[in-house]
Amino acid sequence: MPDFSYNCWWRDGVIYQVYPRSFKDTTGNGVGDLQGxxxxxxxxxxxxxxxxxxxxxxxxxxxxxxxDVSDYTDVHPLFGTLETMERLIEAAHDRRLRVVLDFxxxxxxxxxxxFIESRSSRDNPKxxxxxxxxAKPDGSAPNNWLSVFGGSAWxxxxxxxxxxxxxxxxxxxxxxxxxxxxxxxxxxxxxxxxDRGVDGFRIDVAHYIMKDPEFRDNPARPESPEDxxxxxxxxxxxxxxxxxxxxDVHGVFQEMxxxxxxxxxxxxxxxxxxxxxxxxxxxxxxxxRAGDELHFPLxxxxxxxxxxxxxxxxxxxxxxxxxxxxxxxxxxLGNHDEPRLATRYGEVQARVAAMLLLTxxxxxxxxxxxxxGMLDVAIPPDRIQDPWPLRSGILEINRDPCRTxxxxxxxPGAGFSPAAAEGSVPEPWLPVHPNHTHVNVEHQQADxxxxxxFYRRLLRLRRDTPALVRGSYRPIESPAGTFVYxxxxxxxxxxxxxxxxxxxxxxxxxxxxxxxxxxSTEMDRAGExxxxxxxALRRHEACLLS
Ligand code: NOJ
Numbered sequence: 001m002p003d004f005s006y007n008c009w010w011r012d013g014v015i016y017q018v019y020p021r022s023f024k025d026t027t028g029n030g031v032g033d034l035q036g037x038x039x040x041x042x043x044x045x046x047x048x049x050x051x052x053x054x055x056x057x058x059x060x061x062x063x064x065x066x067x068d069v070s071d072y073t074d075v076h077p078l079f080g081t082l083e084t085m086e087r088l089i090e091a092a093h094d095r096r097l098r099v100v101l102d103f104x105x106x107x108x109x110x111x112x113x114x115f116i117e118s119r120s121s122r123d124n125p126k127x128x129x130x131x132x133x134x135a136k137p138d139g140s141a142p143n144n145w146l147s148v149f150g151g152s153a154w155x156x157x158x159x160x161x162x163x164x165x166x167x168x169x170x171x172x173x174x175x176x177x178x179x180x181x182x183x184x185x186x187x188x189x190x191x192x193x194x195d196r197g198v199d200g201f202r203i204d205v206a207h208y209i210m211k212d213p214e215f216r217d218n219p220a221r222p223e224s225p226e227d228x229x230x231x232x233x234x235x236x237x238x239x240x241x242x243x244x245x246x247x248d249v250h251g252v253f254q255e256m257x258x259x260x261x262x263x264x265x266x267x268x269x270x271x272x273x274x275x276x277x278x279x280x281x282x283x284x285x286x287x288x289r290a291g292d293e294l295h296f297p298l299x300x301x302x303x304x305x306x307x308x309x310x311x312x313x314x315x316x317x318x319x320x321x322x323x324x325x326x327x328x329x330x331x332x333l334g335n336h337d338e339p340r341l342a343t344r345y346g347e348v349q350a351r352v353a354a355m356l357l358l359t360x361x362x363x364x365x366x367x368x369x370x371x372x373g374m375l376d377v378a379i380p381p382d383r384i385q386d387p388w389p390l391r392s393g394i395l396e397i398n399r400d401p402c403r404t405x406x407x408x409x410x411x412p413g414a415g416f417s418p419a420a421a422e423g424s425v426p427e428p429w430l431p432v433h434p435n436h437t438h439v440n441v442e443h444q445q446a447d448x449x450x451x452x453x454f455y456r457r458l459l460r461l462r463r464d465t466p467a468l469v470r471g472s473y474r475p476i477e478s479p480a481g482t483f484v485y486x487x488x489x490x491x492x493x494x495x496x497x498x499x500x501x502x503x504x505x506x507x508x509x510x511x512x513x514x515x516x517x518x519x520s521t522e523m524d525r526a527g528e529x530x531x532x533x534x535x536a537l538r539r540h541e542a543c544l545l546s
Pocket of ligand 1: 064067104168204205274336337
């Protein structure tokens with residue numbers, strides 16, 4: 001392992017998520033690949049992030065675009081080979097970038113050899129590696145559990161006369177983590193990658209792995225007028241008490257942490273869990289009572305809060321008030337399951353969102369393309385790829401719009417795929433946004449006021465300012481529609497002021513703050529001194545002051 005100067009990279013650094021199908025295609029088949037990531041690691045260095053998390057690239061029938069894994073310890077030929085992955089890890093480490101993989105423990109593909117064996121007969125030794133149950137006397141499913149992607153979570157297997165559980169697609173059968181053999185095999189998967197120098201894992205739907213051993217029915221969930229979960233259709237009508245998050249999950253994460261920590265002597269290894277729980281105390285339990293489970297459960301609270309200064313502040317304050325000293329916060333605003341930042345909040349507000357994400361106390365995760373303000377792409381119905389809308393019939397839930405090809409240049413196909421010999425560019429797996437003529441990396445690198453250069457400058461300020469990395473968080477009272485906080489470490493202080501509205505706002509600055517503007521979202525006020533202790537925030541503007 002190369003000698004990195006700091007160990008707590010997951011705490012001090014910024015994580016950048018790459019969705020490999022859409023980052024860069026080097027073979028000309030319209031799908032991104034690992035070589036494309038290797039060739040663009042310098043983009044991550046130029047931007048100023050510290051780690052990349054790569055969504056699944058393992059062998060898979062692609063029913064859920066890689067979240068249906070048929071071999072956890074190899075690479076899908078679409079993306080390259082194991083050797084390409086080893087080169088990627090080395091090339092990243094050479095640039096002091098950490099590598100985080102996506103670990104998908106809750107379910108495998110139905111084409112995984114384990115499941116093929118498991119469904120082959122009731123007495124196969126792998127039968128109990130998955131969750132099989134008898135039908136009710138009338139032949140119906142064992143209970144009322146639902147699949148996130150629509151319909152019952154149970155699939156009947158006529159050949160062996162039992163149902164198997166699938167929390168997602170029926171092609172994604174749930175593994176039975178109560179079986180010691182499953183746990184041992186999955187821990188071997190972690191070792192396989194840790195031995196190859198991988199620095200950590202983002203654990204897919206981490207809390208799903210343990211369910212109620214009695215398989216009790218979920219109770220109904222009362223409807224509420226502005227229900228965040230409503231787009232999930234029938235799934236939102238249940239309180240998911242029994243189909244995930246059973247307390248036994250904590251024991252598994254303690255063991256997983258012990259495993260990860262056993263590699264620390266050669267560079268700190270990290271575990272983050274995708275945990276969509278919005279009761280902060282229940283969510284925070286995944287740090288472990290003694291900080292001995294996940295380094296952090298990923299925090300989607302800001303996404304759920306909605307984009308108002310007041311709701312965002314409430315979400316941050318609730319987290320800060322709940323987690324214990326020693327537990328480290330983190331914030332997510334975008335990923336491969338959510339509408340793009342610039343679409344959700346607006347193109348100007350996307351900069352305010354970046355300021356928030358990069359200056360709160362906690363590790364930020366950035367999603368590829370947000371650094372150039374990429375927008376969702378409208379997907380024609382005949383080009384929808386995502387199985388969720390296709391299976392559930394709920395088109396608003398389509399995740400394709402945020403998974404479109406990275407916009408590298410203003411040239412044909414945004415420079416995502418190479419031109420073929422005859423000069424034509426292949427049709428990528430999802431359409432490229434027509435705005436790539438100006439929303440692209442090349443163009444924005446050359447434009448000093450671009451959102452790219454805003455991210456780049458802010459990431460450098462963050463890296464060079466210990467108060468922004470490790471300092472405490474203290475909110476300050478401010479006018480409606482604004483959110484203002486201090487980050488303080490020893491004598492160093494930084495103030496962040498965000499205006500969520502389309503009206504100018506005046507912010508009173510504490511008298512003992514120097515009042516020098518370090519950066520504004522509009523990139524035109526650096527060095528300005530805030531006269532009279534009052535900062536005039538323009539509409540949709542955010543500023544960082546020392
Ligand atoms: C969560 C992932 O983020 C999502 O993309 C995937 O479809 C489900 N887990 C199932 O693995």
